Amino acid sequence: MKRYEALAAEVADSIRRRVLKPGDRLPSVRQASAARGVSPSTVFQAYYLLEARGLVESRPRSGYYVTRAAAAQPPEPEQASRPDGESRRVDVSDLVFEVMQAAMARELVPFGSAFPSPLLFPLDRLGRALAATAPHIDPWSTVDDLTPGNAELRRQIALRYLLGGMQVDADGLVVTNGALEALNLAIGVVTAPGDAVLVESPCFYATLQILQRRNLRAIEVPTHPREGIDLDAVAAAIARHAPKACWVMSTFQNPLGASMPAERKRALVELLGRHGIPLIEDDVYAELYFGSERPVPAKAFDRDGLVMHCSSFSKCLAPGHRIGWVAGGRFAGRIARHKLTTTLNTNVPSQLAIAHYLQRGGFDRHLRRLRKALAAQQAQCLAAVARHFPRGTRVTRPAGGYFLWLELPGGADALAVQREAAARGISVAPGPVFSASRGFGHCLRLNCGHPLDARAQEALATLGRLAAAFV
Template sequence: MKRYEALADDIARSIRNGLLKPGERLPSVRQSSASRKLSPATIFQAYYRLEAQGLVESRARSGYYVTRAAAALPPEPETPSRPDGESREVDVSELVFEILQSAMTRDVVPLGSAFMSPTLFPLDRIGRAMATAAQHLDPWSTVDDLTPGNAALRRQIALRYLIDGMDVGADEIVITNGALEALNLCITAVTQPGDAVLVESPCFYATLQSLERNGLRAIEVPTHPRDGIDLDALEAAIARHAPRACWLMPTFQNPLGSTMPEERKRALVDLLARHRIPLVEDDVYAELHFAGKRALPAKAFDREGWVMHCSSFSKSLAPGYRIGWVAAGPRAQEIARRKLTTTLNTNVPAQIAIARYLERGGFDRHLRRLRTTLAGQQARYLEVIAQAFPQGTRVTRPAGGYFLWLELPEGADALHLQQRASRMGISIAPGPMFSASRGFGSCLRLNCGHPLDARIGTALQELGKLAGTSPL
């Protein structure tokens, strides 16, 4: 754990145990720097982290104060998951389709959705860039760089890696139809049907669906709701099962929101490299951090080409455009060949439009606004959950992204809760859809990526009442 994280956790504990009261002013950065013998930058990072968690607020020319609602927030989950460690076939698609189908309408309150509000994106600007790209399309651009993708877009993505200190060449990047295609291309490139793949527990249901579709077995590894996958358990699973690949989301993991500290990401990459196990890294939420700079991906610590880094613009800029990519390193040519035999190409005008938008420098301004909005929304959702949900509920406080993971009191049935909520026009994502073993029966994931208007506020209140009643 980094120094600013340890300091933030220490202050958070003081707030929750009542030592620091709502409305109370925190020591100034200068005072904290002197008393704790830490740099001002470290103090600022800690305060930014607490602000992102909704525990403190900044007041102009006055300093940082404990928020009024901070002391009343539910506690965070503190223990890692405990899967049985078996290698098993995956059979979740029917459950996932059944749950998602009930929520695929605008009339349903989207607390179970995987997507944030489309109103938060600069779709008008992207649309104008798209129109220009289509009107002035060079006919040869439809065949140039056909499978790896538009050269200008790959260059812009490579430049963003360079800003983070990563040497990723444009020729290592393959543009895909969203991150999901990139992830699927990667996992099929390094496995055969029947192979075992290491995954987090819980993990994103689309990961499990991909393993199911490709005839792969899942090994669920204990995962901490704040710090990510347990490396000791991961090493034990490697020794026991000899897996052929590892598929993880180390930053703002879906559904937990957990982020592995950088030193643990480095240790993860070293561990997998020693055992010659490729890592498929899903990193679609990394741009949505609330404070400080973007967390480095596991790819940043890859020196031998074992990490295939997948991301997209769908979660940060252009939902629906389906522009993703993989930085595949030495496997880039193999990934491009696999794409050649499946989808062949990705929408050319959309690639050109996003490349032009990136070239003009608007992306980072948009991201700053989006991050501030999402941090504020998370804080407001937490306040309502604290008031509406039953005693004993635990809720994560991710430092980015737009998901909250709730552990309901003992005896709660998330699948039953989902069915009752669905009849009321409220969608939720129950815990069992994130587990090959159908675990997490008393857990659920909530989407806080939509502005908390009266409709959503009422839905949260009703959901809290349902969660406080016994299953029928």
């Protein structure tokens, strides 16, 4: 954890324990800096993060104050999950398909959606980039820009890694049809049917669907709602099951929102490295951080080329364009070859348009706006959950992304809540779709990537009532 994150966590904790109350003024930057022996900029970053999360607000020429919403925030989940440690065949696909397919209908209030509001993206500017580049496509590029992808786009992606302090060779990148194809290729080149794979508990349902389709076994590993997968448990599972891969979302994990601290990421890479186990890192939310610095991925600590870092532009820039990539380390060649016989190539016009957009600058400006919008929406959602959900509900406060994870009190039945909500025009993702062992029956994943308008507020109140009713 960075210094500013530690400071922010400490202040948040004081607010939660009501040491700091709504309306209280935080120590000034100068005071806090002197008292703790950190730089003023560290304090600024901490306060900025707290503000983004709706816990404090700045008043001009006066300082930072605890918001009213802050006091009302429900407690966070504190316990890591406790899956049974078995390796098991996966059989969730029907449930997931049924539930998540139903969540896609445009007319529903999209708390169950996997996507943030498409209105948050510069689709008009991307459209203009397409208009600018498409009429000048080099016809031969449609033939010989095959499989690894457009060279200029790969160069731009490598540059983004470099900005984050990472050396990733453009030649080791394979452009894919979204991150989902990247993940499929990655798991495809390191596993065969029957192999076991370490996954988080809970984990992204598409991961489970992919394991099921490929006849792979899942080993669910205890995962902390803030700090991610448990390393002792990873070590134990390696000893017991000899898994062929580990698949994690190390930053703003879906559904928990957990982010592994950098040191934990490093330790995971080293632990897996000692056993020669490839790490598939799904990092599609990396750009959606609310703090002041981009979280470093596990890939940054990869010295053996064992980490396949999968990401895309779908969640941060260009939904619908289906442009993702994988930095495949030592597996890059096999990944390119696998793609050659599955989808051959990725849409050329969108590759060129996104490369053009990235060249022109404006991506970072867009990202700052996007992060601010998502942080504000998260704060609104948290406040509304506090208002409408039964006492005892716990909610995560991820430092990025657009999901909240709710632990409902007592014996709440998330599947019943989901079913009843659907009947009322509201989608929501029930906990069991995130688990091979159908755990998390009392949990919900809430999408806060959409503006919390009156209809959504109303829907959240309905969800809260249903949650209370199905306890």
